[in-house]
Amino acid sequence: MAKIDVTNLNLCYDKVKVLYSINMMFTANSVTALIGPSGCGKTSFLRTLNRLNDTVPGVKVDGTIKLDGLNIYKDMDEIKLRKKVGMVFQKPNPFPMNIYDNVAYGPKIHGITNKKILNEIVERSLKQAFLWDEVKDRLSKSALSLSGGQQQRLCIARALAVEPEVILMDEPTSALDPIATSKIEELILKLKESYTVIIVTHSMQQAARISDFTGFFLLGNLVEYKETKKLFKSPDDDRTKGYINGIFG
Numbered sequence: 544m545a546k547i548d549v550t551n552l553n554l555c556y557d558k559v560k561v562l563y564s565i566n567m568m569f570t571a572n573s574v575t576a577l578i579g580p581s582g583c584g585k586t587s588f589l590r591t592l593n594r595l596n597d598t599v600p601g602v603k604v605d606g607t608i609k610l611d612g613l614n615i616y617k618d619m620d621e622i623k624l625r626k627k628v629g630m631v632f633q634k635p636n637p638f639p640m641n642i643y644d645n646v647a648y649g650p651k652i653h654g655i656t657n658k659k660i661l662n663e664i665v666e667r668s669l670k671q672a673f674l675w676d677e678v679k680d681r682l683s684k685s686a687l688s689l690s691g692g693q694q695q696r697l698c699i700a701r702a703l704a705v706e707p708e709v710i711l712m713d714e715p716t717s718a719l720d721p722i723a724t725s726k727i728e729e730l731i732l733k734l735k736e737s738y739t740v741i742i743v744t745h746s747m748q749q750a751a752r753i754s755d756f757t758g759f760f761l762l763g764n765l766v767e768y769k770e771t772k773k774l775f776k777s778p779d780d781d782r783t784k785g786y787i788n789g790i791f792g
């Protein structure tokens with residue numbers, strides 16, 4: 544069964560339509576890249592998967608999104624959904640608090656107060672995000688003292704701390720240098736062993752390096768969606784061909 548199944552998804556902001564009848568299925572333990580030129584709707588689409596768009600005034604979403612067979616708009620509340628579907632944003636956005644508290648924040652919100660359990664969660668999440676060795680001796684220091692790449696891995700650790708099943712990433716490396724980028728890419732490849740990862744990226748090289756499936760969006764339409772190797776090697780649609788060959792976008 545699909546981990547996430549999207550059927551006939553349309554999205555409007557104040558009557559301006561930005562997504563047109565998107566049908567897309569995401570398999571568990573895979574990385575899917577969403578690519579396409581600026582403004583084609585990738586982020587809007589990603590944000591519907593954990594209902595982040597609900598907070599935008601004037602937004603209208605119709606169609607069906609199912610997570611493990613349950614309709615995310617009808618069968619679960621946002622809190623339960625966002626525990627299962629975590630998000631990492633383009634710009635690292637650690638909370639202005641220490642490293643430990645950044646990671647413990649989510650579990651505390653979900654009612655965990657036992658210090659020993661919180662310690663275990665913080666250590667496990669930082670290890671999963673390959674950050675533990677770099678920060679274990681300064682957990683009480685401000686998260687804002689970390690480098691950009693470390694901050695982004697901290698944000699990933701924060702997302703992992705509530706044990707999600709799906710991780711959405713919106714251009715998670717666009718603010719990072721090549722070394723920090725390659726660390727995050729390695730991490731994403733490791734994460735797919737346990738999670739379903741969906742990543743918006745402007746880098747076709749990145750999509751080719753880390754994803755199993757790629758969807759190409761254009762003007763709010765999903766033009767082509769298939770295995771990454773096939774999409775880059777033998778795209779069916781001329782618009783995909785044009786985009787990956789740099790003719791537009």
Ligand SMILES: Nc1ncnc2c1ncn2[C@@H]1O[C@H](COP(=O)(O)OP(=O)(O)OP(=O)(O)O)[C@@H](O)[C@H]1O
Pocket residue numbers: 556561579580581582583584585586587588599
């Ligand atoms: N909150 C909003 N209110 C109104 N319009 C919006 C809002 N967010 C996005 N849009 C519009 O929706 C369209 C799709 O934007 P979106 O950010 O989803 O595209 P994108 O493919 O992720 O772009 P980029 O690659 O530049 O981040 C754009 O025309 C954008 O201006």
